[in-house]
Amino acid sequence: MVNLSTFNSIANHIIAELRDVQVQKDSQRFRKNMEKLGGILAYEASKNLSYQPTEIQTPLGKSPSAIIDTKIVIATILRAGVPLYQGVLNYFDKADSAFVGAFRNEDGDAEHLTVSTHYTAGPSIKDKILIIADPMIATGKSLLSAYQAICKGNSPKELLILSAIASQPGIDFLEKHLSNFSLYVGAVDPQLNQHAYIVPGLGDAGDLAFGEKI
Numbered sequence: 001m002v003n004l005s006t007f008n009s010i011a012n013h014i015i016a017e018l019r020d021v022q023v024q025k026d027s028q029r030f031r032k033n034m035e036k037l038g039g040i041l042a043y044e045a046s047k048n049l050s051y052q053p054t055e056i057q058t059p060l061g062k063s064p065s066a067i068i069d070t071k072i073v074i075a076t077i078l079r080a081g082v083p084l085y086q087g088v089l090n091y092f093d094k095a096d097s098a099f100v101g102a103f104r105n106e107d108g109d110a111e112h113l114t115v116s117t118h119y120t121a122g123p124s125i126k127d128k129i130l131i132i133a134d135p136m137i138a139t140g141k142s143l144l145s146a147y148q149a150i151c152k153g154n155s156p157k158e159l160l161i162l163s164a165i166a167s168q169p170g171i172d173f174l175e176k177h178l179s180n181f182s183l184y185v186g187a188v189d190p191q192l193n194q195h196a197y198i199v200p201g202l203g204d205a206g207d208l209a210f211g212e213k214i
């Protein structure tokens, strides 16, 4: 796991703004900060991908270079995931995309929370790197449902999960249900409240980016 909060960088400043109730009043700033964090997480993840050596012709000569050698699919969960996804896509701009519409039925605590996925659209992930960009991993159930909806019983070559804030119980849940993945996260928070929200977290990422849902 790469946890950005364990070392100094501008990412910590961005995460502090994302959490701040005063700064959160500006939804454009919230979306932009989430997009910036997506770029930083994408850059961190890019360090562990495999690259093919190549030679590039510049106007003045040939330069030994390296390019990513595997097809990437970036997936996100509507609607809260859109700004983080955009930040990841800005870096992996040749990737294909997959979208899942997921709804948390928030009548109970983390154990009883269920997730409905109504809409999935995306390419095959077979032999590809699948990046799932989801800003909040609370119970982890939305992410697992999205993964299953996207993969349709197949497995990607590699699974990378990029998230702004993950709860420790959510990470434990994913480790139990997904066999192999790499996690890149802005921060890890210790717990969930009785409505399965991350504490201290930042609140409802979808509402903060796009307005309170009814």
Ligand SMILES: O=P(O)(O)OC[C@H]1O[C@H](OP(=O)(O)OP(=O)(O)O)[C@H](O)[C@@H]1O
Pocket: 077, 078, 079, 080, 081, 102, 103, 104, 115, 134, 135, 136, 137, 138, 139, 140, 141, 142, 143, 170, 196, 204, 205, 206, 207, 213
């Ligand atoms: O780990 P979980 O307990 O499943 O919760 C995490 C989910 O919550 C957020 O979406 P949210 O349901 O708030 O999305 P929305 O506001 O876009 O509907 C986030 O984008 C995750 O997909």
Ligand SMILES: O=c1cc[nH]c(=O)[nH]1
Pocket: 080, 136, 138, 196, 197, 198, 199, 201, 202, 203, 204, 205, 206
């Ligand atoms: O803390 C949480 C949990 C789910 N969804 C959010 O946006 N925040």
